Amino acid sequence: KNQVEQSPQSLIILEGKNCTLQCNYTVSPFSNLRWYKQDTGRGPVSLTIMTFSENTKSNGRYTATLDADTKQSSLHITASQLSDSASYICVVHNTGGGNKLTFGTGTQLKVEL
Amino acid sequence: DAGITQSPRYKITETGRQVTLMCHQTWSHSYMFWYRQDLGHGLRLIYYSAAADITDKGEVPDGYVVSRSKTENFPLTLESATRSQTSVYFCASSDRRAQGLRQPQHFGDGTRLSIL
Numbered sequence: 001k002n003q004v005e006q007s008p009q010s011l012i013i014l015e016g017k018n019c020t021l022q023c024n025y026t027v028s029p030f031s032n033l034r035w036y037k038q039d040t041g042r043g044p045v046s047l048t049i050m051t052f053s054e055n056t057k058s059n060g061r062y063t064a065t066l067d068a069d070t071k072q073s074s075l076h077i078t079a080s081q082l083s084d085s086a087s088y089i090c091v092v093h094n095t096g097g098g099n100k101l102t103f104g105t106g107t108q109l110k111v112e113l
Numbered sequence: 114d115a116g117i118t119q120s121p122r123y124k125i126t127e128t129g130r131q132v133t134l135m136c137h138q139t140w141s142h143s144y145m146f147w148y149r150q151d152l153g154h155g156l157r158l159i160y161y162s163a164a165a166d167i168t169d170k171g172e173v174p175d176g177y178v179v180s181r182s183k184t185e186n187f188p189l190t191l192e193s194a195t196r197s198q199t200s201v202y203f204c205a206s207s208d209r210r211a212q213g214l215r216q217p218q219h220f221g222d223g224t225r226l227s228i229l
Binding site: 004041045046049100104106 | 222
């Protein structure tokens with residue numbers, strides 16, 4: 001079964017600190033992996049999209065990495081800000097039957113003073 | 114302003130009622146999607162549309178109906194609402210040029226639907 005597992009489920013960090021969120025997937029065949037940020041009460045917003053041939057992609061203070069061999073991705077947030085408090089969702093594009101996106105359940109990040 | 118808007122933002126209705134959720138986008142994106150988001154689940158695809166008058170089932174289509182007579186609109190109808198359809202519903206769109214799913218999806222801010 002194609003799955004996307006994220007860890008940790010939730011995380012609290014102090015403002016200014018760095019953190020790394022993990023995503024493991026079993027989706028195959030695989031085309032691309034996305035990270036979305038979802039603020040409370042809002043829709044998800046795309047942060048990065050990486051194809052299977054890309055190892056890393058940055059968007060400001062957000063850096064995503066991908067290891068297609070081990071089927072793992074991480075999202076690193078540098079110098080966190082209060083506005084980073086949100087749910088971060090890992091999404092994998094399955095190019096097999098159905099050509100669909102499989103969504104993880106997200107990591108809930110809270111940044112505190 | 115360009116974007117994707119959903120209405121209503123909040124809706125309370127009773128079991129057995131028909132309810133329609135609206136979605137409108139101003140980008141002229143060919144692809145549009147409906148998802149539901151429930152605690153403990155990732156976003157799950159209900160229906161999607163590759164173009165006007167072309168729709169297809171997603172992962173959880175039972176109890177839902179969609180139509181797409183115009184590119185910019187993609188309404189979702191619950192024909193006879195059930196409590197299990199209480200959820201947050203998100204509409205999304207993406208550009209056709211890169212085959213839909215290879216481009217980022219742009220999401221609306223959702224409709225929170227409660228069925229009593």
